[in-house]
Amino acid sequence: MKIIGINASPRKNANTQTLVEAVLNGAAQKGAQTRLVNLRELNIHGCLGCEGCKKQLGHCVQKDDLSPLLQDLKDYDAIVLGTPVYWFHVSAQLKMLVDRLYCFMESGTDPDTGEAFFRFDFPAGKKFVLVVSRGDVEPAQMLPQFYDHLNEWLNIIPLSLGAGNIEFLHQYGAEIDRKAAKNDAGLIEKAEALGAGL
Numbered sequence: 001m002k003i004i005g006i007n008a009s010p011r012k013n014a015n016t017q018t019l020v021e022a023v024l025n026g027a028a029q030k031g032a033q034t035r036l037v038n039l040r041e042l043n044i045h046g047c048l049g050c051e052g053c054k055k056q057l058g059h060c061v062q063k064d065d066l067s068p069l070l071q072d073l074k075d076y077d078a079i080v081l082g083t084p085v086y087w088f089h090v091s092a093q094l095k096m097l098v099d100r101l102y103c104f105m106e107s108g109t110d111p112d113t114g115e116a117f118f119r120f121d122f123p124a125g126k127k128f129v130l131v132v133s134r135g136d137v138e139p140a141q142m143l144p145q146f147y148d149h150l151n152e153w154l155n156i157i158p159l160s161l162g163a164g165n166i167e168f169l170h171q172y173g174a175e176i177d178r179k180a181a182k183n184d185a186g187l188i189e190k191a192e193a194l195g196a197g198l
Protein backbone atom coordinates (compact mmCIF):
# COMPACT_ATOMS: atom_id res chain seq x y z
CA MET A 1 0.00 0.00 0.00
CA LYS A 2 1.39 3.40 -1.03
CA ILE A 3 0.25 6.49 0.84
CA ILE A 4 1.10 10.14 0.22
CA GLY A 5 0.56 12.83 2.84
CA ILE A 6 0.33 16.42 1.70
CA ASN A 7 0.82 19.14 4.27
CA ALA A 8 -0.59 22.47 3.10
CA SER A 9 0.38 24.50 6.15
CA PRO A 10 3.03 27.14 5.57
CA ARG A 11 4.22 26.55 9.16
CA LYS A 12 7.03 24.02 9.51
CA ASN A 13 6.52 21.21 12.05
CA ALA A 14 3.27 22.76 13.25
CA ASN A 15 -0.14 21.21 13.87
CA THR A 16 -1.14 20.16 10.36
CA GLN A 17 2.23 18.59 9.64
CA THR A 18 2.23 16.79 13.01
CA LEU A 19 -1.18 15.26 12.31
CA VAL A 20 -0.45 14.31 8.70
CA GLU A 21 2.77 12.67 9.90
CA ALA A 22 0.88 10.82 12.63
CA VAL A 23 -1.55 9.39 10.04
CA LEU A 24 1.43 8.32 7.90
CA ASN A 25 3.21 6.82 10.93
CA GLY A 26 0.13 4.77 11.82
CA ALA A 27 0.03 3.45 8.25
CA ALA A 28 3.78 2.77 8.17
CA GLN A 29 3.50 0.71 11.36
CA LYS A 30 1.13 -1.55 9.42
CA GLY A 31 3.63 -1.88 6.58
CA ALA A 32 2.52 0.90 4.23
CA GLN A 33 5.04 2.78 2.11
CA THR A 34 4.60 6.47 2.94
CA ARG A 35 5.76 9.83 1.61
CA LEU A 36 5.28 13.30 3.08
CA VAL A 37 5.13 16.37 0.84
CA ASN A 38 5.26 19.83 2.40
CA LEU A 39 3.72 22.20 -0.13
CA ARG A 40 5.53 25.13 1.50
CA GLU A 41 8.85 23.69 0.24
CA LEU A 42 7.69 23.59 -3.37
CA ASN A 43 7.61 26.20 -6.08
CA ILE A 44 3.89 26.14 -6.94
CA HIS A 45 1.44 28.37 -8.75
CA GLY A 46 -2.31 28.69 -9.07
CA CYS A 47 -4.36 27.59 -12.09
CA LEU A 48 -4.12 30.05 -15.00
CA GLY A 49 -7.58 29.18 -16.31
CA CYS A 50 -6.00 28.82 -19.77
CA GLU A 51 -7.94 25.60 -20.55
CA GLY A 52 -4.73 24.18 -22.08
CA CYS A 53 -5.34 20.95 -20.15
CA LYS A 54 -8.51 20.34 -22.15
CA LYS A 55 -6.38 19.82 -25.27
CA GLN A 56 -4.32 17.17 -23.45
CA LEU A 57 -6.42 15.92 -20.56
CA GLY A 58 -4.53 15.35 -17.33
CA HIS A 59 -1.63 17.61 -18.25
CA CYS A 60 -1.33 21.13 -16.91
CA VAL A 61 0.64 23.39 -19.24
CA GLN A 62 2.37 25.04 -16.26
CA LYS A 63 5.73 23.57 -15.37
CA ASP A 64 6.41 23.94 -11.68
CA ASP A 65 6.75 21.58 -8.72
CA LEU A 66 3.05 20.69 -8.88
CA SER A 67 3.46 19.20 -12.38
CA PRO A 68 5.18 15.97 -11.22
CA LEU A 69 3.13 15.85 -8.00
CA LEU A 70 -0.17 15.89 -9.93
CA GLN A 71 1.00 12.87 -11.94
CA ASP A 72 2.39 11.11 -8.85
CA LEU A 73 -0.96 11.36 -7.06
CA LYS A 74 -2.44 8.85 -9.50
CA ASP A 75 -0.05 6.15 -8.24
CA TYR A 76 -0.98 6.24 -4.56
CA ASP A 77 -3.60 4.01 -2.94
CA ALA A 78 -4.37 6.64 -0.32
CA ILE A 79 -4.02 10.41 -0.14
CA VAL A 80 -3.84 12.35 3.13
CA LEU A 81 -4.58 16.05 2.64
CA GLY A 82 -3.82 18.37 5.55
CA THR A 83 -4.71 22.03 5.85
CA PRO A 84 -4.99 24.69 8.51
CA VAL A 85 -8.22 26.69 8.50
CA TYR A 86 -7.50 30.14 7.15
CA TRP A 87 -10.36 32.61 7.03
CA PHE A 88 -12.95 29.83 7.44
CA HIS A 89 -11.48 27.96 4.48
CA VAL A 90 -8.37 26.03 3.46
CA SER A 91 -4.87 27.46 3.08
CA ALA A 92 -3.87 29.10 -0.20
CA GLN A 93 -1.35 26.29 -0.70
CA LEU A 94 -4.09 23.63 -0.67
CA LYS A 95 -6.36 25.73 -2.88
CA MET A 96 -3.59 25.98 -5.47
CA LEU A 97 -3.22 22.20 -5.54
CA VAL A 98 -6.99 21.64 -5.75
CA ASP A 99 -7.43 24.17 -8.56
CA ARG A 100 -4.70 22.46 -10.53
CA LEU A 101 -6.62 19.13 -10.27
CA TYR A 102 -8.84 20.80 -12.88
CA CYS A 103 -6.39 19.37 -15.44
CA PHE A 104 -8.03 15.96 -14.88
CA MET A 105 -11.57 17.26 -15.41
CA GLU A 106 -13.46 16.66 -18.60
CA SER A 107 -16.83 18.24 -19.20
CA GLY A 108 -19.25 18.25 -22.08
CA THR A 109 -22.71 17.29 -23.26
CA ASP A 110 -23.82 13.70 -23.67
CA PRO A 111 -24.69 13.35 -27.39
CA ASP A 112 -27.43 10.81 -26.64
CA THR A 113 -29.21 12.50 -23.75
CA GLY A 114 -28.16 16.13 -24.28
CA GLU A 115 -27.29 16.32 -20.60
CA ALA A 116 -24.25 18.17 -19.31
CA PHE A 117 -21.65 15.97 -17.60
CA PHE A 118 -18.30 16.24 -15.97
CA ARG A 119 -15.89 13.52 -14.99
CA PHE A 120 -12.33 13.22 -13.74
CA ASP A 121 -9.72 11.27 -15.66
CA PHE A 122 -8.18 10.06 -12.41
CA PRO A 123 -7.96 6.52 -10.99
CA ALA A 124 -11.03 5.91 -8.83
CA GLY A 125 -11.29 4.06 -5.54
CA LYS A 126 -8.51 5.77 -3.60
CA LYS A 127 -8.81 6.28 0.13
CA PHE A 128 -8.67 9.85 1.41
CA VAL A 129 -8.01 11.33 4.85
CA LEU A 130 -8.68 15.04 5.25
CA VAL A 131 -6.81 16.62 8.17
CA VAL A 132 -8.05 20.03 9.28
CA SER A 133 -6.41 22.11 12.04
CA ARG A 134 -8.13 25.19 13.37
CA GLY A 135 -7.72 27.77 16.08
CA ASP A 136 -11.38 27.88 17.10
CA VAL A 137 -12.91 25.52 19.60
CA GLU A 138 -15.79 23.22 18.69
CA PRO A 139 -18.54 24.27 18.56
CA ALA A 140 -17.32 27.61 17.27
CA GLN A 141 -18.15 30.26 19.81
CA MET A 142 -18.38 32.94 17.20
CA LEU A 143 -20.59 32.62 14.13
CA PRO A 144 -20.65 28.80 13.82
CA GLN A 145 -22.38 29.11 10.43
CA PHE A 146 -19.13 30.54 9.05
CA TYR A 147 -17.82 26.96 9.01
CA ASP A 148 -20.84 25.20 7.50
CA HIS A 149 -19.38 25.19 4.00
CA LEU A 150 -15.95 23.88 4.97
CA ASN A 151 -16.57 20.15 5.35
CA GLU A 152 -18.92 20.13 2.38
CA TRP A 153 -16.33 21.83 0.18
CA LEU A 154 -13.53 19.54 1.38
CA ASN A 155 -15.73 16.52 0.70
CA ILE A 156 -16.10 17.57 -2.93
CA ILE A 157 -12.38 16.99 -3.58
CA PRO A 158 -12.29 13.21 -2.98
CA LEU A 159 -15.85 12.75 -4.28
CA SER A 160 -14.90 14.38 -7.59
CA LEU A 161 -11.84 12.15 -7.82
CA GLY A 162 -13.96 9.02 -7.33
CA ALA A 163 -12.71 8.22 -3.83
CA GLY A 164 -13.47 4.82 -2.35
CA ASN A 165 -13.37 6.00 1.25
CA ILE A 166 -13.24 9.41 2.94
CA GLU A 167 -12.24 10.11 6.56
CA PHE A 168 -11.88 13.41 8.39
CA LEU A 169 -9.57 14.29 11.28
CA HIS A 170 -10.32 17.62 12.93
CA GLN A 171 -8.20 19.52 15.40
CA TYR A 172 -10.11 22.22 17.27
CA GLY A 173 -8.90 24.92 19.62
CA ALA A 174 -5.27 25.02 18.51
CA GLU A 175 -5.40 28.83 18.65
CA ILE A 176 -1.98 29.84 17.32
CA ASP A 177 -0.04 27.25 19.32
CA ARG A 178 1.98 25.32 16.75
CA LYS A 179 2.66 22.55 19.32
CA ALA A 180 -1.00 22.02 20.27
CA ALA A 181 -1.25 18.78 18.26
CA LYS A 182 2.07 17.45 19.57
CA ASN A 183 0.76 17.98 23.11
CA ASP A 184 -2.54 16.22 22.48
CA ALA A 185 -1.81 12.51 22.92
CA GLY A 186 -5.45 11.56 22.28
CA LEU A 187 -5.49 13.35 18.94
CA ILE A 188 -2.17 11.82 17.86
CA GLU A 189 -3.53 8.39 18.78
CA LYS A 190 -6.64 9.08 16.71
CA ALA A 191 -4.49 10.16 13.75
CA GLU A 192 -2.31 7.04 14.00
CA ALA A 193 -5.41 4.83 14.23
CA LEU A 194 -6.78 6.45 11.07
CA GLY A 195 -3.48 5.71 9.32
CA ALA A 196 -3.45 2.13 10.57
CA GLY A 197 -7.00 1.77 9.26
CA LEU A 198 -5.88 2.68 5.76
Ligand SMILES: Cc1cc2nc3c(=O)[nH]c(=O)nc-3n(C[C@H](O)[C@H](O)[C@H](O)COP(=O)(O)O)c2cc1C
Pocket residue numbers: 009010011014015016017083084085086087088089133134135136137174175176177178
Ligand atom coordinates in the same frame (compact mmCIF):
# COMPACT_ATOMS: atom_id res chain seq x y z
C1 LIG B 1 -4.22 33.82 8.15
C2 LIG B 1 -4.83 32.96 9.21
C3 LIG B 1 -6.21 32.78 9.23
C4 LIG B 1 -6.79 31.96 10.18
N1 LIG B 1 -8.15 31.77 10.15
C5 LIG B 1 -8.73 30.95 11.04
C6 LIG B 1 -10.13 30.72 11.00
O1 LIG B 1 -10.87 31.26 10.17
N2 LIG B 1 -10.67 29.87 11.92
C7 LIG B 1 -9.90 29.24 12.87
O2 LIG B 1 -10.44 28.47 13.66
N3 LIG B 1 -8.55 29.42 12.92
C8 LIG B 1 -7.95 30.27 12.03
N4 LIG B 1 -6.59 30.44 12.07
C9 LIG B 1 -5.78 29.67 13.04
C10 LIG B 1 -5.19 28.39 12.42
O3 LIG B 1 -6.18 27.63 11.75
C11 LIG B 1 -4.57 27.51 13.52
O4 LIG B 1 -3.56 28.21 14.19
C12 LIG B 1 -4.01 26.20 12.95
O5 LIG B 1 -3.69 25.35 14.04
C13 LIG B 1 -2.77 26.44 12.11
O6 LIG B 1 -2.26 25.21 11.63
P1 LIG B 1 -0.68 24.94 11.59
O7 LIG B 1 -0.23 24.92 13.04
O8 LIG B 1 -0.52 23.64 10.91
O9 LIG B 1 -0.06 26.06 10.82
C14 LIG B 1 -5.98 31.30 11.15
C15 LIG B 1 -4.59 31.50 11.14
C16 LIG B 1 -4.02 32.33 10.20
C17 LIG B 1 -2.52 32.52 10.22
